[in-house]
Amino acid sequence: MEAPFKTLVIREIQGAIIDFRFWVVLALCLSIIPLSFYVSVKNYSQRLSDYQQEVQSYRDRTSVHSHMAAEGVHPPSPLSIFSQGLGNRIPYKVITSNDGNYRIEYAKPDNKQDLLGEIDFAFIVSFVLSILAIVFTFSAISGDKESGVLRGTLSNAVLRRQVLMAKLFGNYLVFLIPFLFSILVSLLVVYFSGIIPIFSTELFPAVMVMTAISLIFLFAMFNLGLWISALARNSILSVNVLLLIWIVLGLVVPKISPIIGSVIYPVESTGVYESKKAILRLNIMNELEKEERDLFLKIRNQLRPGAEGVDGRWTDVLSAYDEQYAPVREKYDQLLASETEKLVNDYALRCNRQNDFARNIARLSPVYAVNCLMAELSATGYSELEHFIQQASVYQKYVEQNYYDKMKFKIYRDEGGYMTKNAGNREDRPTEIPVLENYKSVGIGQVLQQNRVDIMLLCLYSLLFFVCGFISFLRFDVR
Amino acid sequence: MLQAIELTKRYEDEQLALDALSLDIKAGEIFFLLGANGAGKTTTINLFLNFIEPTSGKILIDGIDVVQNPLETKRHVSYVSENVMLYGNFTARQNLDFFAKLGGKTRLTRHDYYTVMRNVGLQEEAFEKKLKTFSKGMRQKVGLAIAIIKDAPNILLDEPTSGLDPKSASELMQLLLQLRSRGKSILMCTHDIFRAKSAADRVGIMKEGRLVMLRTREQFLQDDLERIYLDYMQEAMMDAETVNERTVEKPSKQ
CATH class of the missing domain: 3.40.50.300 (P-loop containing nucleotide triphosphate hydrolases)
Structure with a gap:
């Protein structure tokens, strides 16, 4: 390291450490970060217990029969202690049905939650620490300009870039000490709670990635602070401008983007969509039933004219009906599948278009980008939501193939009513109820792949703010 | 030079x-x-x-x-400004140490700093006091000590x-x-x-x-330097007043 640069960095470190702001950051980090993890672990433990009770209660109350509604309950993610993410907007369970349909249920709002939601690690990093980063940097350059110290410093054989880099790295290093230390303390709190194996190979890589993402985000906020500090004539102006920018980036952009998305690409609610799906199914099934009845009456009139009612002795009628009914059923199954697929795809497409649009606007804010990444890595974000919905459909198919199909019964309808008859062998009937076992949340590799844009954006924001700060400082008039 | x-x-x-x-x-x-x-x-x-x-x-x-x-x-070159502004949270010695190192003097001891501060007339008890408590005169002395210690x-x-x-x-x-x-x-x-x-x-x-x-x-001791300077100052003040008058007149013309 060049001698003047080293001197400048050491001065910045010393200056930052003796400043009261460092002690405020230290006190806040050491209190709220471990405390938030402690509370989050307790919450997770409660949710895990609720999940286990729900599964047990399902096992206890449900018996295997052709009308059973199999329930696949979404297990809570242990990494949700880092970010609650979408919270209650993450599906809670999928409930299957023997008619091929399934519905997704969402958890009811937690009584414990207040209006502002819970304080978790993502909230602390994106809101509390980002403000503290601004508080740390707003006067780093503007303060020295005001006091005239910068003039004295630059009258020596130092380069402006050395002064800027020293301010950036000196202050950033000092800021990281309480932050990283409090993360370490928090991880130990989690580890010793014995509930979440935080240092396991399954969880620890995500923890490391989340820490790295926090560091990149805070670096971006530091660069933003230094940029405005280099631009502003004095510290008051600098802090005012920075707070305004923070309000826009932290509150306005993330909150307004879904509204803009829903105005430009309106999409009906999930309830309306589910109703549409049910009506579509009902209409097709009604048509099928009508055709079933007509077919049965036609065959019966051909083979046993004048006879009334349906009974099991009509083996000729029933076997002829079975034979002719198969292609009809297949036709309606295909129709139902294709129409449902159309509806589902159309809804998903419109939802995705709205979400993508809103997310692209929200990405203008690094605060949103870091929150989004934290939620994704904690398996409480949009990827997990989509993943569970996909898994819900897989679960429905699994239950259909392994349970409903094995307990199928044939229906024979005529003008007087209908008669049912078991389709399969009794020995093949399953005896255990289906459960959503070994559910795996979306993996870290997939999350990083899907959210590479957000990661790149965070890096880009850091670079952009740094370059802007650099240019502003180089152009600053020392007079 | x-x-x-x-x-x-x-x-x-x-x-x-x-x-x-x-x-x-x-x-x-x-x-x-x-x-x-x-x-x-x-x-x-x-x-x-x-x-x-x-x-x-x-x-x-x-x-x-x-x-x-x-x-x-x-x-x-060393530079002393009208209002020597240094790091208020640092002591006089720490400020001296920082600017000496910036000026390339990396091997100085605490004793060297004390000697220079003594030479510029700073009181001993002020050496390890934070600069934010200093009067303007004391800050000017620290500024001069910085200029001296750089030895430019x-x-x-x-x-x-x-x-x-x-x-x-x-x-x-x-x-x-x-x-x-x-x-x-x-x-x-x-x-x-x-x-x-x-x-x-x-x-x-x-x-x-x-x-x-x-x-x-030799020349200015023979001449009346005060008189010459005051004449120039007076001229400058009159010029400034004329400029001000012009500036004031401008809006009324519009």
């Missing part, structure tokens, strides 16, 4: 701050640059420190071009006695004389005609960016 050759500075707003200034301050010489506010004294210092670039002309420190080698020339062959001072009590101002002048005797070239911009008369080897008077008078010690 500090040299300015036909140095001109015109700002972006076309204001002519310095008009073909030529100076040559030799080793062991104290040069006082006098002039009213806005005469171009601080602009001259800013040009020597490469805080701004000249529109034309050359600035040399020990023969090195300031524009072409700004870092190198800054190693050859050239010293630029921008109105260093402004706001100082007579005793502190007199002590500061004594220090400058000591530095001159050690062969330093000193350029001091000031309004203080009396200090100039007592300590300067040469005096220059600036008006509207031009050096309008240059006198050696």
